[in-house]
Amino acid sequence: MKAHEALNPNAVFLHQGQTIGEASRLLLKNSLNRAAVLGNNHECMGTISKDLLLEALLNGLSQETDIQEIMQAQCYNLAFDDEVSLEYSNQMDFGVVFKDGIPAGVIEPSDVLRAYAVREEEEKAGLRATLDAVYTPVIAIDNNKTIKIINKWAEKAFCINETTALYANAEEIISNPEILELLTGEIVYPNNKVTFSGSSYIPYCKDVFINQERIGRVLVLRDISEIEMLVRESEYTKRLNDELEAIIESSFDGLYVTDGHANTLRINKGFERIMGITHEQCVGRNMVDLVKEGVFSRSGTLAALKTGKRASLTLTASTGKEALVTSNPIYDENGNIILVVTNVRDIT
Structure with a gap:
């Protein structure tokens, strides 16, 4: 100093x-x-x-x-x-x-x-602010099981407050037996998650040493509840996508989907069978270019985008196949066309 x-x-x-x-x-x-x-x-x-x-x-x-x-x-x-x-x-x-x-x-x-006392208090306040900023429960005890550190996320998780918990015996403050075992028991490096207060956590325990002398233990709980929820949502979304894929591919009629700018997003096997045009020829390409190049004689998609309404017409593919197409514009909540879905039936 x-x-x-x-x-x-x-x-x-x-x-x-x-x-x-x-x-x-x-x-x-x-x-x-x-x-x-x-x-x-x-x-x-x-x-x-x-x-x-x-x-x-x-x-x-x-x-x-x-x-x-x-x-x-x-x-x-x-x-x-x-x-x-x-x-x-x-x-x-x-x-x-x-x-x-x-x-x-x-x-x-x-x-x-x-001056040293003031500095120590400032350092304690800085440590507290740092621990509160990590957004995960942190609690530490000394060799006498006295709680020396507890951040606000641990307070929330354990339903206790710092005033009551700090410098109190952990066994008198913490009611959850799993957490108490992690803090005071022999299991220092557990692999299993713990669940309490409606949340799931991965615990990280470590004994604390100064000059090779053990002075206590710190427990950090990583909240994985949001990760588990995202995994469940991802699995649900994948299942829906798989089901939608199965429905699209099982349709006997052809299906042709573009975005709101006529860029081709996907076609199903029914379309390839009816028109004799492959996935590689269309997906990723704009319908305007496909019509210019003669892949299709005209486009229900372009008609629907122009009028903003359902459009039905007949067209011929470069393979000579003819089809009746019905194109339906799909709108978002702001009234913008985001997709055009076209149903294709063989009339050759």
């Missing part, structure tokens, strides 16, 4: 040549127990405390006495970006922090402890 992160910027300073009386009034006015005494070059010469002032007055010294006669000489000078640690605070009694040669504030051991 840098010195400027722990300094008290509201400190006041005494200066070389001031008196005991001036020092007493300054400390009383600012409700301070101690102040630094600065020399002519702004260096810290020592400190004056209420105790020193009281002792001096009790010993009969005049209020006009120079503070240098009673000040405590020990004082540390620190640069703005000097490192200060908890160990350093145990060695340092009082220090003045300078920036560009000018006193910026003072540091006492209590200031360092307070």
Whole structure:
């Protein structure tokens, strides 16, 4: 930690040549127990405390006495970006922090402890925010089964709140036996999913070590409920598509489907049989081009797209086959044609 992160910027300073009386009034006015005494070059010469002032007055010294006669000489000078640690605070009694040669504030051991406490709280808040952002339940216990970490997704999953759960014994808070076994039992790497509160999870358990010493266990639950739902929907959609495919291919009549721009999407085997035109000749191609090239003499699809209504007509394929076609436009909710489905019957 840098010195400027722990300094008290509201400190006041005494200066070389001031008196005991001036020092007493300054400390009383600012409700301070101690102040630094600065020399002519702004260096810290020592400190004056209420105790020193009281002792001096009790010993009969005049209020006009120079503070240098009673000040405590020990004082540390620190640069703005000097490192200060908890160990350093145990060695340092009082220090003045300078920036560009000018006193910026003072540091006492209590200031360092307070700054580290604030930093620890900020780091805890950051960790909490990070865990809440992962969108999956996370809970950790120590070796005594005390809950040390729980994010909001774990609160929701276990129907508990952080205030009740944090620092409580897991066995007293968590009612689900599977989760309790994962946290406190011997099964550290389970392969099976767990289901509770209407959701399915894949659990990940791991013992936590510091310097090869086990300090607890963390449990992360990956919610797979949405994945399972998507799988079910995918299977349902595939089944519907398979059924639709079977219906289309079982039709004795020919079926020809384009999008709303006359691009061919699919034809069935009935169409190939009736017209003698193959899948490869049509799918992916536009009906306008197919008519221009003489694959078809004309198109019910183009007629339906032009009028926006059902169109029935006869046409001839390049194979000489004739057919009666009925083309039906399909609209979306905004009134746009998205498909044209054409029924084809052999009249050769």
